Amino acid sequence: xxxxxxxxxxxxxxxxxxxxxxxxxxxxxxxxxxxxxxxxxxxxxxxxxxxxxxxxxxxxxxxxxxxxxxxxxxxxxxxxxxxxxxxxxxxxxxxxxxxxxxxxxxxxxxxxxxxxxxxxxxxxxxxxxxx
Amino acid sequence: xxxxxxxxxxxxxxxxxxxxxxxxxxxxxxxxxxxxxxxxxxxxxxxxxxxxxxxxxxxxxxxxxxxxxxxxxxxxxxxxxxxxxxxxxxxxxxxxxxxxxxxxxxxxxxxxxxxxxxxxxxxxxxxxxxxxxxxxxxxxxxxxxxxxxxxx
Numbered sequence: 001x002x003x004x005x006x007x008x009x010x011x012x013x014x015x016x017x018x019x020x021x022x023x024x025x026x027x028x029x030x031x032x033x034x035x036x037x038x039x040x041x042x043x044x045x046x047x048x049x050x051x052x053x054x055x056x057x058x059x060x061x062x063x064x065x066x067x068x069x070x071x072x073x074x075x076x077x078x079x080x081x082x083x084x085x086x087x088x089x090x091x092x093x094x095x096x097x098x099x100x101x102x103x104x105x106x107x108x109x110x111x112x113x114x115x116x117x118x119x120x121x122x123x124x125x126x127x128x129x130x131x
Numbered sequence: 132x133x134x135x136x137x138x139x140x141x142x143x144x145x146x147x148x149x150x151x152x153x154x155x156x157x158x159x160x161x162x163x164x165x166x167x168x169x170x171x172x173x174x175x176x177x178x179x180x181x182x183x184x185x186x187x188x189x190x191x192x193x194x195x196x197x198x199x200x201x202x203x204x205x206x207x208x209x210x211x212x213x214x215x216x217x218x219x220x221x222x223x224x225x226x227x228x229x230x231x232x233x234x235x236x237x238x239x240x241x242x243x244x245x246x247x248x249x250x251x252x253x254x255x256x257x258x259x260x261x262x263x264x265x266x267x268x269x270x271x272x273x274x275x276x277x278x279x280x281x282x283x
Binding site: 029030031032033034036044045046073074075076077078080107108109 | 176178180181189192193194195229230242254
C-alpha cells in the first residue's frame with residue numbers, strides 16, 4: 001500500500017565490500033552486556049537459520065552476518081518492514097580470548113559469548129602488611 | 132477540563148493519557164495504525180499480503196515463545212498480543228540496549244471475511260506467520276456466463 005513505510009529497519013550504509021546478491025542489508029538490534037568474565041552480544045536476526053549465520057572475529061573486530069531467504073509472496077496489503085540479510089560489525093575494545101568465543105541461536109535470537117582473556121580479568125590484589 | 136476529579140496519579144501520566152486520547156481520536160482508533168503506526172505506540176511492524184485463498188499476516192518476534200503470543204479474531208479484526216519478557220539477570224551490566232522488551236499489541240482490521248475456525252499461526256526462527264483462510268463468500272469465484280444458445 002504505502003511504500004514510504006516499507007523500510008522500518010535501519011539499513012547498513014557503510015558496507016565496504018560489494019554484495020553478489022541484490023537486496024537490502026539490515027542492521028540487527030543488539031544488546032551488549034558484561035556479565036562476570038564475559039562480554040555478551042545478543043542480536044535479533046529473525047528469519048535466519050542456524051547455518052546461515054556467519055560470525056567472524058579478527059583483530060578486535062566482530063562481524064555478524066546472517067543470510068535471510070526471501071519469504072513473501074506478492075500482493076502486499078500492508079508492508080511495514082523489509083526482509084533481507086543482516087550485517088553488523090563491532091569494534092571490541094576489551095581483550096577477548098578469541099579461541100573461546102561461542103555462539104548459540106534460537107527463536108531468531110543470536111547470543112554470542114566473548115570470554116575476556118586472562119589479562120583483562122579483574123584481579124584483586126592483596127596488600128601485604130609488613131610486619 | 133472543568134470538572135476534573137481529584138486523582139492521586141502522577142500529573143505526567145495524566146498528560147500522557149490526555150495525549151493518547153487525543154491521538155486515538157485523531158489517527159483512527161481501531162489500531163490499523165493510522166498513518167504513523169510505530170511512532171506513538173510500541174507496536175511491532177507487520178506485513179500483510181493476499182494469497183487468493185487466504186490473508187497472510189507476518190510479524191518478526193525474535194526471542195518470543197509460543198505461550199507469550201495471544202492471537203484472536205473477532206468481528207473482522209485480528210489482534211496479536213505479545214509479551215517479550217525482560218531477561219535481565221543479576222550482575223549484567225549493559226553497554227547497549229536496543230532490543231525491545233515488554234508487552235505490546237497490534238490490531239488489524241481484515242479486508243475480507245475470514246473463516247476464524249481455520250486460522251493457523253506458526254512461529255519459526257522468530258517469525259510469526261498467521262494464515263487467515265478467506266470465508267467462502269470472500270473467495271474469488273469464476274462465474275460462467277450462461278445464455279440460451281439461439282444458434283445465431
